[in-house]
Amino acid sequence: MNLAFDAKRWQTVRETYGKWWAGELERPLIQITFGGRQPSARKPDIPYYHFDTFYDLAVPAEKIVDWWAYNLETQEFSPDAFPHAIPYFGPGSAAAYMGAQVHSTPETGTTWFKPAALLEPDRLHLRHQDGNPWHRRTAELYTAARRRFQGQVQLDMTDLGGNLDLLATFRPNEHLLYDLYDHPAEVKRLTWEAHEQWWRYFEEFTRLAGPENPGFTAWTPIYSATPYYMLQCDFAYMIGPQMFDEFVKPELAACCRRLDHAFYHLDGPGQLPHLDSLLSIPELKGIQWVPGDGQPDITQWPDVYRRIHRAGKRIQMFDSQAGGGLKALDIIADQIGSARGIILIGGAPLAEKDSVLAFLTKYGAA
Numbered sequence: 001m002n003l004a005f006d007a008k009r010w011q012t013v014r015e016t017y018g019k020w021w022a023g024e025l026e027r028p029l030i031q032i033t034f035g036g037r038q039p040s041a042r043k044p045d046i047p048y049y050h051f052d053t054f055y056d057l058a059v060p061a062e063k064i065v066d067w068w069a070y071n072l073e074t075q076e077f078s079p080d081a082f083p084h085a086i087p088y089f090g091p092g093s094a095a096a097y098m099g100a101q102v103h104s105t106p107e108t109g110t111t112w113f114k115p116a117a118l119l120e121p122d123r124l125h126l127r128h129q130d131g132n133p134w135h136r137r138t139a140e141l142y143t144a145a146r147r148r149f150q151g152q153v154q155l156d157m158t159d160l161g162g163n164l165d166l167l168a169t170f171r172p173n174e175h176l177l178y179d180l181y182d183h184p185a186e187v188k189r190l191t192w193e194a195h196e197q198w199w200r201y202f203e204e205f206t207r208l209a210g211p212e213n214p215g216f217t218a219w220t221p222i223y224s225a226t227p228y229y230m231l232q233c234d235f236a237y238m239i240g241p242q243m244f245d246e247f248v249k250p251e252l253a254a255c256c257r258r259l260d261h262a263f264y265h266l267d268g269p270g271q272l273p274h275l276d277s278l279l280s281i282p283e284l285k286g287i288q289w290v291p292g293d294g295q296p297d298i299t300q301w302p303d304v305y306r307r308i309h310r311a312g313k314r315i316q317m318f319d320s321q322a323g324g325g326l327k328a329l330d331i332i333a334d335q336i337g338s339a340r341g342i343i344l345i346g347g348a349p350l351a352e353k354d355s356v357l358a359f360l361t362k363y364g365a366a
Contacts, residue, residue: 003072003152004073010082031221032346034350035350037076053104065145065148118171124190135201163233231264233248257283264278264288268292275307289304
């Protein structure tokens with residue numbers, strides 16, 4: 001495999017990210033992947049899909065991994081970037097492993113999950129479904145990728161989903177909101193059942209990725225040598241702080257304690273009432289703020305970033321979240337008084353590599 005990356009680069013990534021997590025890096029992380037490199041491999045003979053659910057289950061996992069390998073050969077990497085690949089089934093794949101129905105076609109452009117049957121909370125149990133085809137497919141992809149890449153490529157953790165979001169798959173939002181009032185004990189029981197299954201999958205797929213996997217990443221690829229994940233609870237958008245603290249925070253805090261490096265995906269203004277509660281979790285290392293469709297871009301939320309920074313948490317952002325691209329880092333660093341503790345993730349054509357590296361040089365990240 002002809003990657004524009006080698007073992008020496010991996011060692012640099014480990015050292016740099018280790019310092020960043022430890023609060024010892026005097027600069028931000030700027031992870032830019034450049035597209036447009038000429039690959040040596042032949043283009044695979046099946047269509048490429050971002051969602052692995054779009055492939056018929058009869059397609060061998062190895063053929064899907066061929067596409068991952070081909071795409072990685074078309075990339076170059078800034079000093080803080082690295083090659084990675086993810087078995088991607090859409091957000092909340094753990095629901096599928098527990099028996100939710102998967103609805104997915106290339107024509108829709110996405111994947112979503114629905115309950116096979118709507119059960120009342122006292123009759124519902126969240127357990128692994130033996131022989132589940134989506135679980136088997138995920139395992140096959142990790143196994144095939146491990147065999148193919150042999151530690152050259154970081155295998156991301158698949159998007160398992162947020163805990164109450166998984167429950168909302170089986171008790172859709174309009175039902176789960178009432179359940180918080182009518183069946184609080186059952187909701188808490190189901191939350192911890194989901195927690196146990198989530199960790200079963202996290203640990204299983206970590207084993208399948210193998211000890212040669214360079215480290216830990218997730219659907220947001222922040223490298224960590226020890227367990228990391230981008231946690232979330234999109235359902236929290238619809239509830240107030242009291243219910244968040246009662247139904248979401250205990251399980252979320254337990255995940256943060258179990259992970260060495262936990263981030264939270266703060267999705268939309270409806271989640272901002274929970275920010276102070278989130279920031280009070282000692283083991284939560286950082287926040288990814290996503291204003292959402294129709295909202296001002298990330299440079300227009302200085303108070304959010306100041307609160308995160310004052311709490312001593314790290315900040316993750318994408319260059320696509322602001323009209324100015326990389327310049328969002330300049331703006332937000334100026335707003336909070338420092339670029340330390342920030343990680344910016346993005347991409348650019350190879351033709352723009354020189355100008356991007358010039359920007360990185362300003363921060364000592366080239």
